[in-house]
Amino acid sequence: MKVGLIHATTTAIKPIEQAFQAEAPEIELLHFMDTSLLSLIESSGSLTPEIMRRFVVLLNMAADSNVDCIQLTCSAFNNITTFLQPLYSIKLFRSDEAMLDEALAYHRIGLISTVKETPEALITYLREKKPDCLIESLVDPGIIHLLFQGKKDEHDLKVKNMIREMDGQVDVIVLSQYSMEHVAHQIRTSVPILTAPLATVKRCLSYLQHHGS
Known part of the structure; x- marks a missing residue:
């Protein structure tokens, strides 16, 4: 089985990889990252249309990679799943x-x-x-x-x-x-x-x- 991980920072990679290695090392992890997302949300203070579009690019890449679910790892973007889940048949998990x-x-x-x-x-x-x-x-x-x-x-x-x-x-x-x-x-x-x-x-x-x- 494969899990798509959506990252906005590099600092989330090690903690989530270690957790998967401890619990289910057989799961294949695919990483999708846009490190500009954090600076964008910090400067705008909200989930702007630009941020939503960039996030959708990551989700589309993950969904097109035959993963079994998509897991976010950055809590600042968690509310985005409320708007985007209806657009995807694959399960989107908030980070928290x-x-x-x-x-x-x-x-x-x-x-x-x-x-x-x-x-x-x-x-x-x-x-x-x-x-x-x-x-x-x-x-x-x-x-x-x-x-x-x-x-x-x-x-x-x-x-x-x-x-x-x-x-x-x-x-x-x-x-x-x-x-x-x-x-x-x-x-x-x-x-x-x-x-x-x-x-x-x-x-x-x-x-x-x-x-x-």
């Missing part, structure tokens, strides 16, 4: 839905993001599923760019500081970007920390077992 479904088991949910546009996409999903949940959000726009610049230690320190600030104020902490997954293993907290890659892979595999070729 499995993780957020786990978060919905808690009442007070804390979101930590390194891309300004991400919280809106996550909050929309959470509110639709559980309107009465309490959501706290911390975002430090642009931290993800530290990883692009090779400043991993500085990135990790800033994320850990946000986690410490959130700890104790909520029942669960959600790390919104795949690129923060490794930080969860570097810090102890009084509440659970949820990350997306492994939960995403398990959701994807469950679908493939029932619908895959």
Whole structure:
């Protein structure tokens, strides 16, 4: 079976590949990427027609590659699946839905993001599923760019500081970007920390077992 992965940044590749290798190394992964998407959404602040068109190019390439499902890996673009799924017979998975479904088991949910546009996409999903949940959000726009610049230690320190600030104020902490997954293993907290890659892979595999070729 094959899974098409849609990326907007290179930082998502390693976390999702490691998760698939741990859970289902037999799955063939096909990568489709447009690294201009992040800068476009950061400059526009929303999903513009240009962004939608560029995203459709990636989806079309994946759909035409005989994959069994398509998995997004960048949370800032997750709401796009709502508009585009009806256009495709193949299943499109948000990058975060499995993780957020786990978060919905808690009442007070804390979101930590390194891309300004991400919280809106996550909050929309959470509110639709559980309107009465309490959501706290911390975002430090642009931290993800530290990883692009090779400043991993500085990135990790800033994320850990946000986690410490959130700890104790909520029942669960959600790390919104795949690129923060490794930080969860570097810090102890009084509440659970949820990350997306492994939960995403398990959701994807469950679908493939029932619908895959």
